[in-house]
Amino acid sequence: MYIHQEDWYGFGIGDRYTCVEPDMLRAQIVPVPSGVTAQAITFQHQVHGINGHAITHHTRNNYAQSLVHDGDYLITDCAQLAVGVLTADCAALLIADPVCRVVGAIHVGWRGLAGGIIPTVLAHMDNCFGTKAADMSIWCSPCAHACCYRVCADFIQQLPVFAQKYVLTRDHNYYFDLLHAVIEELTNNGVMVSHINTSLSKCTICNDQFCSYRRNAGASARQMSIIWIH
Numbered sequence: 001m002y003i004h005q006e007d008w009y010g011f012g013i014g015d016r017y018t019c020v021e022p023d024m025l026r027a028q029i030v031p032v033p034s035g036v037t038a039q040a041i042t043f044q045h046q047v048h049g050i051n052g053h054a055i056t057h058h059t060r061n062n063y064a065q066s067l068v069h070d071g072d073y074l075i076t077d078c079a080q081l082a083v084g085v086l087t088a089d090c091a092a093l094l095i096a097d098p099v100c101r102v103v104g105a106i107h108v109g110w111r112g113l114a115g116g117i118i119p120t121v122l123a124h125m126d127n128c129f130g131t132k133a134a135d136m137s138i139w140c141s142p143c144a145h146a147c148c149y150r151v152c153a154d155f156i157q158q159l160p161v162f163a164q165k166y167v168l169t170r171d172h173n174y175y176f177d178l179l180h181a182v183i184e185e186l187t188n189n190g191v192m193v194s195h196i197n198t199s200l201s202k203c204t205i206c207n208d209q210f211c212s213y214r215r216n217a218g219a220s221a222r223q224m225s226i227i228w229i230h
Contacts, residue, residue: 039080041084043083044069044071048072048109048112051120052072052121073120075095075103081228087107090144092105092107093108097129102131103228105227108182133186140183143203143204148175149175149205150173163184163185
């Protein structure tokens with residue numbers, strides 16, 4: 001599905017018919033879905049960490065190729081440059097600040113959540129572009145949901161305290177509610193709950209229209225989530 005919001009940014013979350021193989025991106029063969037008006041799309045080599053990059057008009061040429069820089073988020077104030085992340089069961093968060101005209105894309109799995117990637121990104125956006133969390137609108141991609149995201153008992157201790165309550169017990173098994181843990185982390189850091197859109201976030205594991213590493217172990221296909229400034 002490809003959705004345009006307002007008149008200056010757009011984002012897309014691909015399904016299995018428009019998902020991309022990482023090796024295709026390495027070769028710079030990027031399938032551009034219909035409706036994407038951005039002049040370029042850039043991704044990183046994601047490492048499940050908390051570091052990322054700010055792309056400005058001065059550094060834009062350094063990001064002309066995808067999957068070159070390690071990192072798990074991209075933020076930019078450059079018009080017509082789409083930034084994105086690739087996901088299978090992790091969450092992609094797409095951020096738009098209409099006040100400062102800045103957008104960002106974050107790759108958030110449980111490791112990134114535990115490491116503090118969300119406050120890291122919000123602070124980076126503030127430092128680079130003056131963005132404020134209360135001005136941001138955020139869209140959450142499809143990701144693994146609590147209905148299917150089964151974890152082991154040891155997993156709980158690896159989560160930050162606030163997120164541990166999102167591990168649910170059902171039929172003597174543990175399941176993690178990644179989406180709502182992400183929402184709490186966003187609101188804890190100043191994002192308005194009314195500015196968080198989860199309408200697109202279905203479970204990637206039990207909905208086979210999405211790419212899922214857990215459902216298809218070893219599969220390299222990924223959803224592509226992108227956002228850009230018109």
